[in-house]
Amino acid sequence: ASSGAQGTSRLAAGGGSCSLRAEALCAGRPCCHCRLWRVRACGRHRQPQTDAASMRRGGCVGAVAALALVAGASAALDATQTTRIPLLHGEDMSNVVYHSDGVWLIGVVNDAQCGEPCEVVKETLQAAHEKAGDLVNLATIDAFQMIEGDDGEMVSLQEAFNITTLPSMLLYSYGPKVMLKGIKMDAQTVLALAGQGPKAFLKYLRNFIPSAVSRVRQFGLTKFLTYEEPHLPRVLLIHAKKKTPLVFMRLSLQFDRRAVFGEVVASDVDADFLLRFGVGDADDELPRMLVSPPGETVDAEAESFADWEVYEEGDNSYPAVSRWLMGRLPEVPIPHVRSFDGFESACVAKGGICFVAFLPGDGDERDDLLDAYRYVAGRSYSHANLVAANQFTISKLPVHFAWVDGDKQAAMMAAFGITAPPGVVGVNPRKKLFSAYRGAFDPDGVHDFILRMMDGKEQVDSYDSLPAWRDEAAEQAAASASRK
Structure with missing residues (x-):
């Protein structure tokens, strides 16, 4: 009853009912887990258990430095944003995180144990959520929440993951999760990243997000079009950046059973290569995403790929591009x-x-x-x-x-x-x-x-x-x- 009252209070502060906020967050996410997004919309909050003897305070930085980091992270937040990252309860590790196939970055905190440094992490995660909440799952959890251990017994999260300093983080990459296979980050690493702001977090996260995108170079087009699963349509992104955009990486994982994804960096190919895909002036026409006609085998020797459909919606966010691809890629056949x-x-x-x-x-x-x-x-x-x-x-x-x-x-x-x-x-x-x-x-x-x-x-x-x-x-x- 106590936790329910606190959850209601939190909802009232955030505005709107739990179901309405969950529905709003699910909008435009064709692969959303309603349970996952309901936790994100409503959150859970219970009084943390405290066990000072089981936690060293060695990971806590000085108050002056911590306050400076908080100020820097808070400045990156848009004050108009009201969607908060979820505060997970112990049972959510089993019911949500371990049953999710997405990338998770979970801040392990306890206000009574580390105060300002934990606030640094929460604020920086929130700022990162505003930038990439559609691509990765960001959350916090109290270090002393009870979770199910390998032997089925209930243990504190701090004990299960052998966390000795706060704040800490758990990072799970793409695919099914199992107990203790997440990567644990210690307080020194966490605070060093937090001090650099949300962009540093997202840059660091790239290392943990795998990609099903092939890099297509000048003489590699034939292989991309014909080698892997030739019956599937091709989704090709032509851009000028050196690294694959996070949105395209996420899309390649979402649709990896329905299409083959590739990218072309404009500097890797010549002008004739780009012209085959309708790109004349790369500076003005990039990025450009194209999809080959479904149900047709692509002719790798074609002089032009003018029959490929171009994404021209203007909104390059993950939900918008995902919806667009949903209507153009074939369903997975089920005999x-x-x-x-x-x-x-x-x-x-x-x-x-x-x-x-x-x-x-x-x-x-x-x-x-x-x-x-x-x-x-x-x-x-x-x-x-x-x-x-x-x-x-x-x-x-x-x-x-x-x-x-x-x-x-x-x-x-x-x-x-x-x-x-x-x-x-x-x-x-x-x-x-x-x-x-x-x-x-x-x-x-x-x-x-x-x-x-x-x-x-x-x-x-x-x-x-x-x-x-x-x-x-x-x-x-x-x-x-x-x-x-």
């Missing part, structure tokens, strides 16, 4: 499995992990469930891999999707432990293992199940009963043929 042979070709032959949805028969309910499943299939299931200190690359995992009419494939459903549609199973054909999801069939629930299975957090079973289903399917097919 309808009607037999054991269909399962073999849609899942087993492709390798990797296959997720099969068992849906009810014809009707609006089936169509709505299939739309929700298609939305989940269109999300990225890539992982960030640490290749060097503070450097990540992206790894695209072989993930496939299919669906089955559960009313007509009762034997298959039973083989995977689904008693009635709807339900989802994740299958690892190589190891002959599967895990079944019988919870609410909504995008958040199904997506969480997929992330948990890919992260090894779901209980798995052997599907030794598949041969029996195969034999039954063959008998049903033979009986159907004889009736004809």
